[in-house]
Amino acid sequence: MKKNWWKILTAVLILYTIVAGFVFKVPAQPILHESIRNLYFHVPMWFAMITICFLSALQSIIYLSKTSIENDIKAAQAAHTGMLFGVLGLITGSIWARYTWGAWWVADTKLNGAAITVLIYLAYFILRGSIEEEQKRARVAAVYNIFAYVMLIVFLTILPRLSDSLHPGNGGNPGFNKYDLDSTMRTVFYPAVLGWILLAVWFYTLRVRTEKLQQKIRSNDDSFQ
Amino acid sequence: MTILFNKKTMILMAALLLQMVAFAQTAEPAVEMADGLYQSGKIYVVITALAVIFIGIIIYLILLDRKIGKLEKELKKN
Numbered sequence: 001m002k003k004n005w006w007k008i009l010t011a012v013l014i015l016y017t018i019v020a021g022f023v024f025k026v027p028a029q030p031i032l033h034e035s036i037r038n039l040y041f042h043v044p045m046w047f048a049m050i051t052i053c054f055l056s057a058l059q060s061i062i063y064l065s066k067t068s069i070e071n072d073i074k075a076a077q078a079a080h081t082g083m084l085f086g087v088l089g090l091i092t093g094s095i096w097a098r099y100t101w102g103a104w105w106v107a108d109t110k111l112n113g114a115a116i117t118v119l120i121y122l123a124y125f126i127l128r129g130s131i132e133e134e135q136k137r138a139r140v141a142a143v144y145n146i147f148a149y150v151m152l153i154v155f156l157t158i159l160p161r162l163s164d165s166l167h168p169g170n171g172g173n174p175g176f177n178k179y180d181l182d183s184t185m186r187t188v189f190y191p192a193v194l195g196w197i198l199l200a201v202w203f204y205t206l207r208v209r210t211e212k213l214q215q216k217i218r219s220n221d222d223s224f225q
Numbered sequence: 226m227t228i229l230f231n232k233k234t235m236i237l238m239a240a241l242l243l244q245m246v247a248f249a250q251t252a253e254p255a256v257e258m259a260d261g262l263y264q265s266g267k268i269y270v271v272i273t274a275l276a277v278i279f280i281g282i283i284i285y286l287i288l289l290d291r292k293i294g295k296l297e298k299e300l301k302k303n
Binding site for chain 2: 004007010011014015018019022023026028029030033034202206209210213216217220
């Protein structure tokens with residue numbers, strides 16, 4: 001139970017943001033109206049994805065120096081979890097765009113960059129799944145995964161800032177921190193970001209544990225034969 | 226009666242009416258928010274539903290977590 005205190009924290013934080021995210025006053029903005037509350041739900045998806053993908057790249061770096069298969073498993077499972085949140089971020093962003101910008105998808109550097117990032121990670125899964133030999137698979141996948149994280153940073157944070165973008169916080173557009181100077185939004189937004197990152201980590205640990213179990217069962221089966 | 230329909234009162238009334246229209250227009254640009262939704266109090270029903278769904282998901286996750294823990298212990302024994 002002592003090891004699991006952060007799981008309770010996860011539940012409490014997200015539950016708090018679900019309630020406070022609807023009840024607390026938000027600044028009245030034209031076009032956005034009440035949809036400004038999406039900030040508490042759409043943006044944390046990306047924070048969770050970027051954090052868990054960073055963890056994935058870190059595991060790949062550790063793999064290359066230690067060549068332990070465990071780090072390869074961790075890197076792959078972290079990337080899997082990251083993509084869950086990436087896809088959720090894309091879908092929630094698309095819904096938000098439909099009712100504020102008027103279209104499900106806009107050919108915008110931020111949006112296309114996010115979509116390309118998800119595709120880069122899908123290629124990682126295909127690459128990793130297509131090599132039979134364990135150590136070789138782990139090594140090639142690790143090198144590609146580090147490259148994938150660098151591309152994530154380029155597509156999600158650097159390129160959108162270099163060109164015009166509809167998305168807040170890019171290309172001269174104000175980020176939301178300009179709107180919530182009254183700081184009531186911060187009291188919901190920061191706990192939301194932390195809560196969703198922790199939930200992603202929880203998913204990740206569950207995935208790693210099941211994958212390790214599967215490996216153990218497989219090696220047991222091999223020794224029986 | 227005649228005083229109500231003479232020219233001067235008609236002009237005065239028209240001016241008042243225009244004033245009201247002008248006032249209504251200046252008051253309009255306020256951003257529309259779901260204030261009514263909160264006043265009626267029923268937004269809390271939705272929040273409760275969302276909270277119940279989330280608690281359900283968390284309970285499901287905890288059970289899954291425990292199940293994996295049990296399997297890990299079982300495999301360690303063998």
